[in-house]
Amino acid sequence: MALPLIPIVLGVLATGAFIKAGRRGPKALKDSERAEITVIYDTLINGKYDPETYRRFATEFRVQGMVVEADMLDKRATLREMTAEEKAQRRAIFKKGMASQKPEIMRELAEEFERSGATGAAADLRNKAALLDIAGVPPHAETGSQPEGVVSHGE
């Protein structure tokens, strides 16, 4: 007795499509959704909230599949949970970075601060490094040092 091939083939194809649809995961974000989530993320990352709020939103972002953003929010939550010594050490490093006259050092520090979740400190260090690139660093008045190639009047 001949098997009904057409229904079998259709059934196999339908089963395969069903399985593949299950493996695709959540659907891609729409533009409106992406804009709304971007605003929420920027508000959180540039604001001052308690660690519970950051962890709650990190969980939501992770459920939505945005792992990078969720990790950044978790790091921001841990900023406030550090010990007093660690916080004092970070403040000292930031002050040293602000006093530095080498833009490359400031940019390295900015990268480290951003990896730890301190995006404000990172942005400010990068801003100052860019300004130093444009303005240049004058000779230190106390040491009286002059940069190479500077010709004083009367000499």
Place this chain on the structure above:
Amino acid sequence: MANDFRDDDDADMGADAASMFVRADINKKPNPSRSLGRARPAPIALGRVRPAQAPIALGRVQQRSREMAITSPSRALPQAQIQRPSPRRIEGISSLAPAASRPGPRAKVSLDAEATPMAQRPVTPAMDPYTQDAVWEPFNEPAAGNGDPFEVSPAMPSAFQPFAEKELTPMGVSSTRALNIVGTPKPVDLGWFDRVLGWFGVARHKVVQATIAGEGASMAVMSRSEAAQQVVRRARNGDQNAMGMIAEVRKAAIGGMPQAIMSAKLMRQYIDTHPVSAETLEMGYGDMKPRTPSASAKPVDPSETRAITLSHGPKLTDASVLSALRAAGFGAEEYHSFKHGYAGRKMRNPDKRVQAANAFGKIVAKARKLQAVREPNSRVSDYSPIIGWELGED
């Protein structure tokens, strides 16, 4: 006034920071369809960036008034009178005059050598503007004790001369035909900010660049690093003049010229930090705006660059700032405008000197904040509340 945090060995700082921070271990690969697609969040708007403005230059008020007098039909042209001393020396009259042993009455003499015939010129020498005594009119100092941060200390001596004449002259100011990279430096007129910086003993690298239109047509004032960046960008856009300049810089730097060596270093630094990408390649002169992702296309507020320059100089105490204001010749009105600028308020006044004082107040306020945040006992939250929160301050 040594700043303990200006560590010369900055290489240790990077190692300390790297050992201190724990890098995130992200095992999961993010789903590209769900990620926001940005490596970094939107930057914090720390302040409004105003478009770059031309530096305010003092000394143009009288020129402007003369121009207005000439172009305005309702105003009568002013009589020929000496409003400010002419810088020209009258050699002819000086050579006829004897020494100071025969002083005579001061005759009214026109400083124009062609106005009076030689035979009719008096024997008495004309007033040499360079030997006249300057008239010092101190401004009305504000009453002390009212909480003004710039209150005058009564103990300040009247003959207070903190810097010698030579030290007042900023160093490194020169101009050449192009970018101060090669050529013989010529004297350049300083702006008010460079004069104030020079009073603090701080110099800026200042170059005067001849525009493409021709030498002397219009001179744009910029720092050496900015000029080096522009040359590199122009060369990348295909400007043959810029390519020639770079070749001249290289030749002069090999020859040992100090300015060329410094310019070459700045060009190398810019090239290393801003590599060429497909976005930057553009034939012809093209758009001069930077297109690399790391370079900001937003206009930079000139007060920010000036503030960071000033903050790396000597400590900005109340006495030093007041002395700088006096040395710049600011009067009571300018001092009032300076205080408004220091508080972040703008003065609506058409006088350029008043506007300059207002801008200077804004710059000093920013520079002092930068100097304060570097102090060991200062609060980072006073500099920026968000950064203070991130670094653990309550």
